[in-house]
Amino acid sequence: MDCIITVEIGTGAIRVVAFDLKGSVLGSAKGAYPTFHVKPDFSEQDPEQIFITMLYILKNFLNEKIHPGKYNVVCICFSAAMHSVLPIDKNGVPLGNAMVWSDNRAKKEAGDLRNADLGKMLYKATGTPIHPMSPLNKITWLKNNDKDRFAATRKFLSIKTYILQQLTGEYIIDHSVASATGLLNIHSLKWETNALKHAGITEDKLAELVPVFYSPSKLKNEYQHSLGLRDTTRIIIGSSDGCMATLGAGVYGDGKATVTLEESGAVRVIGKEVLQDEKQRLFNYLVTEGNYVSGGPTNNAGSVFEWYAMQFGDFKKAFDLESCIDMLIDEAAKMPVGSGGLIFLPYLQGERAPIWNANAKGVYFGLNIKHEQRHMIRATIEGILYNIYSIGKTLEEHRQIKSLSANGTYASFPFWTQMMADIFNKPVHIKQGTGSDSVAFGSFLLSATKIGLYKNLDEAAESVELPDRFMPGETNHGIYMKHFEIFERLIAKLGDEYDSIAKLQQDN
Amino acid sequence: MQNQLLLKKDCRELQPFPHIIEYACKKINTIQFDSLKKETSAFLRLYYVADGRFDWQINEQQYILYPGDLAVILPGQSFGAEKNFFDIGTVCWVHLQLQKNEYPDKWLIGKWSRLTDSECKTIGRILSINNSPVLPRIKEAGNTFQSMQHEFIHQEIGFTARINQLIDELIILITRHLTTQSSSRRDFPQTFMKLEQTLRENLSHQWTVEEMASLVGLGTTAFSEKVKSFTGFSPLNYLINIRISEAIKLLKRPDINVTDIALDTGFYSSQHFATTFKKLTGYTPSEFRKKNIPDN
Numbered sequence: 105m106d107c108i109i110t111v112e113i114g115t116g117a118i119r120v121v122a123f124d125l126k127g128s129v130l131g132s133a134k135g136a137y138p139t140f141h142v143k144p145d146f147s148e149q150d151p152e153q154i155f156i157t158m159l160y161i162l163k164n165f166l167n168e169k170i171h172p173g174k175y176n177v178v179c180i181c182f183s184a185a186m187h188s189v190l191p192i193d194k195n196g197v198p199l200g201n202a203m204v205w206s207d208n209r210a211k212k213e214a215g216d217l218r219n220a221d222l223g224k225m226l227y228k229a230t231g232t233p234i235h236p237m238s239p240l241n242k243i244t245w246l247k248n249n250d251k252d253r254f255a256a257t258r259k260f261l262s263i264k265t266y267i268l269q270q271l272t273g274e275y276i277i278d279h280s281v282a283s284a285t286g287l288l289n290i291h292s293l294k295w296e297t298n299a300l301k302h303a304g305i306t307e308d309k310l311a312e313l314v315p316v317f318y319s320p321s322k323l324k325n326e327y328q329h330s331l332g333l334r335d336t337t338r339i340i341i342g343s344s345d346g347c348m349a350t351l352g353a354g355v356y357g358d359g360k361a362t363v364t365l366e367e368s369g370a371v372r373v374i375g376k377e378v379l380q381d382e383k384q385r386l387f388n389y390l391v392t393e394g395n396y397v398s399g400g401p402t403n404n405a406g407s408v409f410e411w412y413a414m415q416f417g418d419f420k421k422a423f424d425l426e427s428c429i430d431m432l433i434d435e436a437a438k439m440p441v442g443s444g445g446l447i448f449l450p451y452l453q454g455e456r457a458p459i460w461n462a463n464a465k466g467v468y469f470g471l472n473i474k475h476e477q478r479h480m481i482r483a484t485i486e487g488i489l490y491n492i493y494s495i496g497k498t499l500e501e502h503r504q505i506k507s508l509s510a511n512g513t514y515a516s517f518p519f520w521t522q523m524m525a526d527i528f529n530k531p532v533h534i535k536q537g538t539g540s541d542s543v544a545f546g547s548f549l550l551s552a553t554k555i556g557l558y559k560n561l562d563e564a565a566e567s568v569e570l571p572d573r574f575m576p577g578e579t580n581h582g583i584y585m586k587h588f589e590i591f592e593r594l595i596a597k598l599g600d601e602y603d604s605i606a607k608l609q610q611d612n
Numbered sequence: 613m614q615n616q617l618l619l620k621k622d623c624r625e626l627q628p629f630p631h632i633i634e635y636a637c638k639k640i641n642t643i644q645f646d647s648l649k650k651e652t653s654a655f656l657r658l659y660y661v662a663d664g665r666f667d668w669q670i671n672e673q674q675y676i677l678y679p680g681d682l683a684v685i686l687p688g689q690s691f692g693a694e695k696n697f698f699d700i701g702t703v704c705w706v707h708l709q710l711q712k713n714e715y716p717d718k719w720l721i722g723k724w725s726r727l728t729d730s731e732c733k734t735i736g737r738i739l740s741i742n743n744s745p746v747l748p749r750i751k752e753a754g755n756t757f758q759s760m761q762h763e764f765i766h767q768e769i770g771f772t773a774r775i776n777q778l779i780d781e782l783i784i785l786i787t788r789h790l791t792t793q794s795s796s797r798r799d800f801p802q803t804f805m806k807l808e809q810t811l812r813e814n815l816s817h818q819w820t821v822e823e824m825a826s827l828v829g830l831g832t833t834a835f836s837e838k839v840k841s842f843t844g845f846s847p848l849n850y851l852i853n854i855r856i857s858e859a860i861k862l863l864k865r866p867d868i869n870v871t872d873i874a875l876d877t878g879f880y881s882s883q884h885f886a887t888t889f890k891k892l893t894g895y896t897p898s899e900f901r902k903k904n905i906p907d908n
Binding site for chain 1: 799800805808842843844845849853854856857858860861864865890891892893894895899904905
């Protein structure tokens with residue numbers, strides 16, 4: 105029987121999933137790798153460890169699940185986290201670790217550029233908000249602060265580019281990952297000269313641009329042997345995790361948006377136009393020519409709730425973090441909507457959308473003597489979702505959203521999903537059981553389209569079934585909106601105060 | 613702790629215990645100059661504060677200890693008070709002679725102990741990578757010191773065995789305290805990151821699952837399950853993974869020979885390295901090197 109394998113090079117782990125041609129999951133495996141923080145603001149990963157983890161997991165998975173079942177692997181499709189930068193030397197050897205999406209070292213570079221005319225112009229051309237996450241600013245940082253490494257660099261790769269180069273010998277980058285670098289003109293699909301100039305590089309320092317459907321010529325013989333694959337198995341470069349999560353959630357076309365709730369989160373839509381937000385609050389990434397995923401990312405979703413659980417959870421009764429989180433959610437569910445007038449701003453890790461302020465901090469507002477810990481639990485969840493809603497509202501300035509499709513770990517908690525439906529006052533769909541697998545499923549749809557099972561991605565996305573639906577309740581939306589109004593005023597009001605407190609915290 | 617007791621090496625009470633250099637439980641009512649000078653010794657020194665507030669320097673760092681706190685001073689580390697005297701309060705301590713073999717962090721506790729050699733090695737490793745010599749609020753240690761005192765004073769039948777047991781107990785208590793301190797159930801990812809770092813820093817060491825598990829204060833079964841669910845790998849496979857990744861980096865540098873790479877990254881031999889490497893990548897290490905460094 106034929107099968108399609110997807111490989112996700114995620115923010116902290118490799119995930120391998122096999123599908124039959126109907127899209128049913130045949131099996132999956134994962135392998136994690138660490139993120140190193142050698143200095144504050146530095147987030148790095150070891151490209152060799154990612155490569156070896158990928159090889160190890162893929163090989164074991166093939167040997168244990170696929171080869172014994174006599175499956176024919178039609179293709180292997182890759183997806184990856186966005187925004188990574190890996191400099192390599194003249195021999196193709198990595199010059200140190202890769203900077204990953206969460207690396208914030210280019211704060212100053214991003215801050216300077218964001219407010220300059222060039223920054224505004226680059227946002228229009230590239231669709232990527234000017235932020236330390238984008239390779240544009242990371243490479244500029246290297247130019248300004250690590251001159252030797254910058255000078256020794258033959259190419260600046262994405263992690264996926266490196267992995268695929270190891271496997272096939274080609275230096276290639278797909279349009280989706282490239283469109284998140286801040287270096288690609290998303291209108292012309294060429295590298296943006298002004299961005300390259302600003303970063304101090306030329307086109308030959310980057311990998312070759314290819315569409316997400318592109319297949320490199322073939323696997324190197326050694327890997328083909330060690331993985332036990334036939335030479336008919338195609339490699340597909342694939343897309344980014346964000347684009348694939350959106351496609352895999354069936355959001356393709358008008359009226360729909362997807363909400364991803366993992367440690368971080370995002371609200372996204374797909375459409376034919378680039379969304380030009382005056383305040384640079386939204387990103388625009390390219391899936392295929394003329395199809396853009398637009399939206400806003402938040403740093404503060406599940407990670408903030410996990411912070412709460414670790415600090416205040418009851419570990420005497422709970423066996424581990426997961427069961428502690430379950431208990432907290434049960435407690436929160438017993439509390440009234442609006443948490444007795446307690447409002448939480450979830451910006452513990454600075455924030456991207458909707459406020460784009462790296463110095464932002466968390467706030468509990470409205471505490472009174474009657475509040476119990478349980479109010480704070482619920483307020484924490486409400487605050488995280490108010491922030492998601494606020495991103496949704498920004499998107500609605502440009503697009504109409506009739507329904508949501510939710511995915512990610514936290515979307516699998518009915519309490520969260522129902523709250524999202526109530527706050528947005530829109531139906532929320534989730535994919536039963538496989539809530540967190542929409543990245544893999546997106547890659548499956550992309551592969552299936554490539555091999556001709558679907559005419560195009562629109563048709564592929566329409567095939568996504570979302571059987572579970574949460575409908576907004578009758579009264580809750582109104583109560584949430586009274587609180588959200590204050591939430592919105594608070595986030596508009598706080599600004600300089602974040603900078604002052606951030607400075608104070610840094611000095612301590 | 614009512615009674616005071618000070619036993620020094622070669623005194624009658626310590627004759628059955630050549631490994632105990634000093635044992636004391638001391639109530640300090642007045643300040644006596646030079647009662648606690650800063651000294652470096654070859655012994656393992658354990659100081660428990662039963663009462664009072666003590667301002668001490670351990671390994672050149674300043675610490676303040678309150679009742680219930682225990683200071684663990686390793687052989688070779690300095691310890692004392694900056695003012696050279698004991699503050700007012702009650703302190704119990706014991707100095708233990710350890711059997712050291714040639715490697716710095718592989719000390720054996722001694723024949724009198726019922727801990728096995730491999731347990732001793734692990735304990736030695738845990739103590740040597742621990743950076744916080746003061747264990748806060750460890751009241752059980754106070755009880756153990758009190759029981760030891762009782763045995764020393766009364767010398768009833770079986771007291772040598774009891775005292776040795778109590779020292780074992782103290783060492784086990786400290787080790788378990790250190791490892792659970794570093795690995796709260798609340799945050800396995802963070803615990804795992806610390807372990808990861810220790811593994812990387814000591815990659816050539818032949819790690820066993822028992823050693824890794826005890827470093828984070830878990831039993832082997834629970835440890836293996838947690839690592840598997842967190843990383844997708846069994847502990848040993850995760851380790852092989854780091855070894856190969858490090859080896860790849862070294863292979864891409866022309867200046868180190870393959871045998872050295874094998875041993876540096878913790879493989880038994882270059883043969884073991886070559887087999888493992890080829891099984892995973894399809895290349896032998898030398899082929900891999902040739903493909904990646906064209907000039908060589």
